[in-house]
Amino acid sequence: xxxxxQEQFAEIDKLRDELLTNIKCDVEPPKQLDSRExxxxxxxxxxxMVATLSKDEAPVLVLPSxxxxxxxxxxxxxxxxxxxxxxxTTVRSDCPLSVKKFAQIFKILSIIYKLVQSNSYATxxxxxxxxxxxxxxxxxxxxxxxxxxxxxxxxxxxLHVLATSKGFLCGDLxxxxxxxxxxxxLSSSAAVPVSSNVAGIxxxxxxxxxxxxxxxxxTFQRLIDDDFCSKLCPCIMITGKGFPDVNSRLMVRKxxxxxxxxxxxxVDADPHGTPLLSYMSYSTQQNRHHTDCEAMSxxxxxxxxxxxxxxxxxxxxxxxxxxxxDMLIPLTQRDESKLHSLLRxxxxxxxxxxxxxxxxxxxxxxKAEIQSLSAIGPDFLSKVYLPNKLRYGGWI
Amino acid sequence: MGWPFGxxxxxxxxxxxxxxVMRLIMLLRRQRGCKGLKSGEGGLxxxxxxxxxxxxxxxxxxLLDVSGAPMGTDLVFGSIAAAGPWCEGFATGNLKPGFxxxxxxxxxxxxxxxxxxxxxxxxxxxxHGPIHLLISFQVKVxxxxxxxEWPFHIEAFLHKLSLTNxxxxxxxxxxxxxxxLQRIFSGKIQCKLTLKDQWSTxxxxxxxxxxxxxxxxxxxxxxxxxxGERVSLSxxxxxxxxxxxxxxxxxxxxxxxxxxxxxxxxxxxxTHIQVEVYGPSNVPVASPTxxxxxxxxxxxxxxxxxxxxxxxxxxxxxxPRGGATLPVEAETGPEGGRSLASVEQSLTLLLFLHHxxxxxxxxxxxxxxxxxxxxxxxxxxxxxxxAVTAALQREIKSILNAHRRRSKASERICSAFExxxxxxxxxxxxxxxxxxxxxxxxxxxVRDTHGLSQALREAQVRVTSWKFVPKAxxxxxxxxxxxxxxxxxxxxxxLYIFTIPL
Numbered sequence: 001x002x003x004x005x006q007e008q009f010a011e012i013d014k015l016r017d018e019l020l021t022n023i024k025c026d027v028e029p030p031k032q033l034d035s036r037e038x039x040x041x042x043x044x045x046x047x048x049m050v051a052t053l054s055k056d057e058a059p060v061l062v063l064p065s066x067x068x069x070x071x072x073x074x075x076x077x078x079x080x081x082x083x084x085x086x087x088x089t090t091v092r093s094d095c096p097l098s099v100k101k102f103a104q105i106f107k108i109l110s111i112i113y114k115l116v117q118s119n120s121y122a123t124x125x126x127x128x129x130x131x132x133x134x135x136x137x138x139x140x141x142x143x144x145x146x147x148x149x150x151x152x153x154x155x156x157x158x159l160h161v162l163a164t165s166k167g168f169l170c171g172d173l174x175x176x177x178x179x180x181x182x183x184x185x186l187s188s189s190a191a192v193p194v195s196s197n198v199a200g201i202x203x204x205x206x207x208x209x210x211x212x213x214x215x216x217x218x219t220f221q222r223l224i225d226d227d228f229c230s231k232l233c234p235c236i237m238i239t240g241k242g243f244p245d246v247n248s249r250l251m252v253r254k255x256x257x258x259x260x261x262x263x264x265x266x267v268d269a270d271p272h273g274t275p276l277l278s279y280m281s282y283s284t285q286q287n288r289h290h291t292d293c294e295a296m297s298x299x300x301x302x303x304x305x306x307x308x309x310x311x312x313x314x315x316x317x318x319x320x321x322x323x324x325x326d327m328l329i330p331l332t333q334r335d336e337s338k339l340h341s342l343l344r345x346x347x348x349x350x351x352x353x354x355x356x357x358x359x360x361x362x363x364x365x366x367k368a369e370i371q372s373l374s375a376i377g378p379d380f381l382s383k384v385y386l387p388n389k390l391r392y393g394g395w396i
Numbered sequence: 397m398g399w400p401f402g403x404x405x406x407x408x409x410x411x412x413x414x415x416x417v418m419r420l421i422m423l424l425r426r427q428r429g430c431k432g433l434k435s436g437e438g439g440l441x442x443x444x445x446x447x448x449x450x451x452x453x454x455x456x457x458x459l460l461d462v463s464g465a466p467m468g469t470d471l472v473f474g475s476i477a478a479a480g481p482w483c484e485g486f487a488t489g490n491l492k493p494g495f496x497x498x499x500x501x502x503x504x505x506x507x508x509x510x511x512x513x514x515x516x517x518x519x520x521x522x523x524h525g526p527i528h529l530l531i532s533f534q535v536k537v538x539x540x541x542x543x544x545e546w547p548f549h550i551e552a553f554l555h556k557l558s559l560t561n562x563x564x565x566x567x568x569x570x571x572x573x574x575x576x577l578q579r580i581f582s583g584k585i586q587c588k589l590t591l592k593d594q595w596s597t598x599x600x601x602x603x604x605x606x607x608x609x610x611x612x613x614x615x616x617x618x619x620x621x622x623x624g625e626r627v628s629l630s631x632x633x634x635x636x637x638x639x640x641x642x643x644x645x646x647x648x649x650x651x652x653x654x655x656x657x658x659x660x661x662x663x664x665x666x667t668h669i670q671v672e673v674y675g676p677s678n679v680p681v682a683s684p685t686x687x688x689x690x691x692x693x694x695x696x697x698x699x700x701x702x703x704x705x706x707x708x709x710x711x712x713x714x715x716p717r718g719g720a721t722l723p724v725e726a727e728t729g730p731e732g733g734r735s736l737a738s739v740e741q742s743l744t745l746l747l748f749l750h751h752x753x754x755x756x757x758x759x760x761x762x763x764x765x766x767x768x769x770x771x772x773x774x775x776x777x778x779x780x781x782x783a784v785t786a787a788l789q790r791e792i793k794s795i796l797n798a799h800r801r802r803s804k805a806s807e808r809i810c811s812a813f814e815x816x817x818x819x820x821x822x823x824x825x826x827x828x829x830x831x832x833x834x835x836x837x838x839x840x841x842v843r844d845t846h847g848l849s850q851a852l853r854e855a856q857v858r859v860t861s862w863k864f865v866p867k868a869x870x871x872x873x874x875x876x877x878x879x880x881x882x883x884x885x886x887x888x889x890x891l892y893i894f895t896i897p898l
Contacts, residue, residue, distance in 0.1 A: 053855040054839040096805035103812035110819035
């Protein structure tokens with residue numbers, strides 16, 4: 001490698017060494033459940049229903065509450081995990097308001113049972129179209145699949161239900177898909193969609209020095225247009241086009257497990273960008289539409305990368321780079337309350353530098369998008385900001 | 397006395413006498429300002445019996461029938477006695493001077509009949525105390541009167557009377573030729589109803605068991621009347637010419653029975669709508685009304701959410717007069733039988749007439765006005781057809797809201813059951829886990845998955861239909877409480893409901 005390149009990646013290499021040293025050996029990933037175990041858990045639900053009916057009682061499904069922070073605990077090496085004795089919600093079969101959900105859950109259980117039994121896969125979209133009248137909306141299926149994962153206490157991927165991927169990849173990466181097809185992100189002129197079956201990916205080959213998670217698709221495309229991956233080669237870029245879907249997260253985790261290289265996040269300096277950071281790191285998500293702190297907790301070991309570093313846009317960058325005032329947006333009341341809520345999250349205690357940046361945002365009462373850097377210069381992001389961050393270790 | 401009357405008019409005459417006595421009692425009570433629980437209790441005895449006599453036009457020449465035989469006529473004698481706190485003090489104090497005159501005017505001496513059997517009176521006074529009012533009358537009837545079912549009309553009328561005077565025990569005895577009919581009407585479960593600008597009345601809301609399917613499960617023994625909005629009525633010119641003036645209005649009160657509030661998933665099926673009209677003194681109307689009989693033609697069943705077609709009475713049917721029974725003919729739907737358990741309900745609409753005329757204050761005039769009102773009731777209702785029909789449509793629709801909700805809930809639950817059963821069955825059928833399959837079959841006590849499917853469905857229907865949620869306002873097996881309602885709204889306060897044993 002050229003000297004220039006060595007200097008460019010010196011800090012990254014140092015970080016990598018540090019990460020590899022700090023990987024806790026005593027944190028064992030959870031035992032992988034085989035399909036028989038998943039089938040048995042589903043059968044137990046059915047048997048429970050039958051036994052209840054035989055006693056002339058109305059069957060009730062008990063679901064751990066997925067929106068209660070009291071139901072999770074934080075481990076800095078893993079992220080958020082479900083705790084025993086969590087609060088629950090009940091779905092009754094003798095109440096007109098909840099019987100439909102009861103039926104939806106049973107329907108999806110029967111579909112999952114068949115999928116697991118036959119070792120086949122279906123997307124959530126496939127399940128929805130199985131009975132659109134019963135489900136009504138796609139979101140109903142999405143929620144129930146997560147509910148079933150919590151109820152059975154199994155990782156989502158063991159249900160053989162695939163989420164539709166919306167993320168994209170590019171850079172120094174090639175691998176074999178589950179169906180045997182070869183994907184080479186480097187040779188492709190456009191970004192490559194993230195696989196729907198990340199668990200089936202094999203033979204990952206890459207000499208990337210780091211992975212860059214980009215929040216927005218517009219920024220991702222801009223970096224592609226600026227040939228970022230060639231200029232800062234070798235590297236991998238991935239975007240979830242906003243909040244990343246399960247497959248994008250699985251992909252990031254898989255890259256970490258396989259390549260053991262630093263993962264950096266490039267998000268907006270606002271109360272919505274920073275949760276994405278924690279989402280990738282600790283499996284939590286909180287936005288104004290959905291509170292789902294526990295939904296993915298069974299998948300924490302396969303979804304989270306606690307070593308994710310926040311590269312930008314940092315609130316402190318706004319002052320340091322003297323981003324023009326007209327590019328700064330005042331925080332709304334909602335932003336402030338969200339920020340206040342974020343600052344109380346348990347995982348922030350292990351990230352004092354993130355906490356400091358969020359405090360700064362709260363003090364200055366302004367936020368900014370990554371695009372604000374274009375006010376400094378049209379190629380500032382790809383030619384100055386990111387290269388300098390990478391060279392001088394400007395991440396936290 | 398004139399010529400012998402036809403059977404129908406004779407029955408009406410008897411009813412009119414009873415009405416007149418009741419109106420007198422009710423108006424006297426209002427005049428006295430009777431309030432309080434105890435003042436409403438008491439007894440009313442109605443005794444009817446007959447005798448034969450030949451009728452002579454000029455006391456010399458007998459009337460002959462077509463065969464040349466002397467035509468006989470009968471007399472039906474009647475006595476109405478009132479005793480107890482509800483009619484105490486009528487003939488005493490300030491009322492006494494005018495009371496005798498009033499009785500004379502209302503019940504002329506030529507129509508007065510003999511007093512009833514003393515033994516019968518003794519039994520009555522023993523139960524309710526001294527008699528405060530006793531009116532005896534006689535009515536000429538044709539010889540064939542004994543073959544008709546006229547006691548049935550009297551009985552039905554007294555039953556309607558007891559519905560809105562639940563605290564008065566009504567003893568009815570009819571000895572007609574070889575027949576003897578005895579009935580006692582008394583309210584087991586009573587509900588005090590207070591309508592705006594009107595006196596309180598006690599309704600008999602006793603309800604029967606909701607079908608044999610309820611088994612030993614708890615059920616509500618009474619109904620919950622719901623007052624509707626008052627409708628102003630215009631008086632037609634013909635009635636005004638006869639002297640009917642003032643403000644007239646009608647207030648419906650709806651009562652669904654039996655009550656199934658405590659079984660929120662139990663489906664219900666309306667079997668009929670019973671409509672009864674009560675005059676301003678709370679006495680049922682006895683005259684037939686074609687308007688009510690044909691009400692089903694003007695009501696929109698689809699909007700009401702009735703699962704069927706509302707029919708009207710066949711005029712040849714022997715139905716009580718004064719009101720209307722509108723049976724609901726169920727529509728034949730697609731075969732399937734997939735439904736939750738259901739019970740049959742009937743809806744009773746009590747229509748209370750309210751009349752105010754500041755220029756009519758004397759008791760005799762008030763009674764006469766009420767009789768005039770009843771006489772012109774058909775014309776009044778017809779004259780206000782649109783307003784009355786709209787009001788009834790509104791009230792029925794409102795009271796049947798719960799029925800419609802149950803219907804929808806029942807459909808939702810049944811539809812979900814299909815999915816639940818088929819999904820469970822799909823897993824059991826395709827499972828290779830013998831223990832699991834055996835456990836499922838043994839729990840439901842079946843041999844195979846076909847039997848399991850049936851058993852699951854039946855169990856789901858059974859468990860869900862009879863889901864019981866106790867309600868404080870419902871009437872459990874005998875307790876003592878009093879329930880007060882206010883017009884158009886939920887009860888302000890539930891104090892206690894009491895029962896009067898038969």
